[in-house]
Amino acid sequence: MAKETQLQVEAIKNGSVIDHIPAHIGIKILKLFKMHKTNERVTIGLNLPSSALGCKDLIKIENTFLTEEQANQLALYAPNATVNQIENYEVAKKLTLSLPEQIDAIFKCPNSNCISHGEPVESSFTVQIKKEEVRLKCKYCEKVFSREIVTEHK
Ligand code: CTP
Ligand code: ZN
Numbered sequence: 523m524a525k526e527t528q529l530q531v532e533a534i535k536n537g538s539v540i541d542h543i544p545a546h547i548g549i550k551i552l553k554l555f556k557m558h559k560t561n562e563r564v565t566i567g568l569n570l571p572s573s574a575l576g577c578k579d580l581i582k583i584e585n586t587f588l589t590e591e592q593a594n595q596l597a598l599y600a601p602n603a604t605v606n607q608i609e610n611y612e613v614a615k616k617l618t619l620s621l622p623e624q625i626d627a628i629f630k631c632p633n634s635n636c637i638s639h640g641e642p643v644e645s646s647f648t649v650q651i652k653k654e655e656v657r658l659k660c661k662y663c664e665k666v667f668s669r670e671i672v673t674e675h676k
Contacts, residue, residue, distance in 0.1 A: 537584040548579025636663040
């Protein structure tokens with residue numbers, strides 16, 4: 523990949539860079555993870571040109587490091603994002619996100635006829651990726667939903 527001669531968003535000294543977020547998802551991630559509520563400096567880039575994605579969003583948060591749990595939850599919204607830990611201007615660690623294979627007891631099944639609503643059972647979805655999109659398949663009714671439908675139904 524050709525190295526850009528200039529960064530599109532200024533380099534940071536210490537903190538986290540969430541890179542390769544699909545375009546238009548950056549703001550959603552910022553809000554969901556309450557990253558805008560910090561007092562640390564946050565810089566964002568939206569619709570940046572990216573050779574891999576065409577267009578990408580990017581979030582930089584100073585003096586803050588994501589937990590592994592946050593990184594895994596992030597994977598649900600941006601499975602191909604990279605979380606870089608920056609220490610003294612260097613990339614000290616690069617986390618590639620891994621989607622959980624199964625998500626239990628967090629989201630409700632969007633199918634109102636699903637037996638998971640009537641029984642004392644916990645919801646359970648298996649995670650699939652199709653054309654870069656995350657889909658969730660309910661263990662009980664076996665219907666497949668887009669990530670948006672399930673997460674916004676919580
Ligand atoms: N970065 C930063 N501040 C630094 C160092 C790096 O904001 N002091 C950012 C870079 O702009 C980039 C990300 O952290 O968005 C990862 O840096 P690097 O690994 O050097 O870039 P790439 O090799 O392009 O990363 P990848 O292979 O993940 O695309
Ligand atoms: Zn169901």
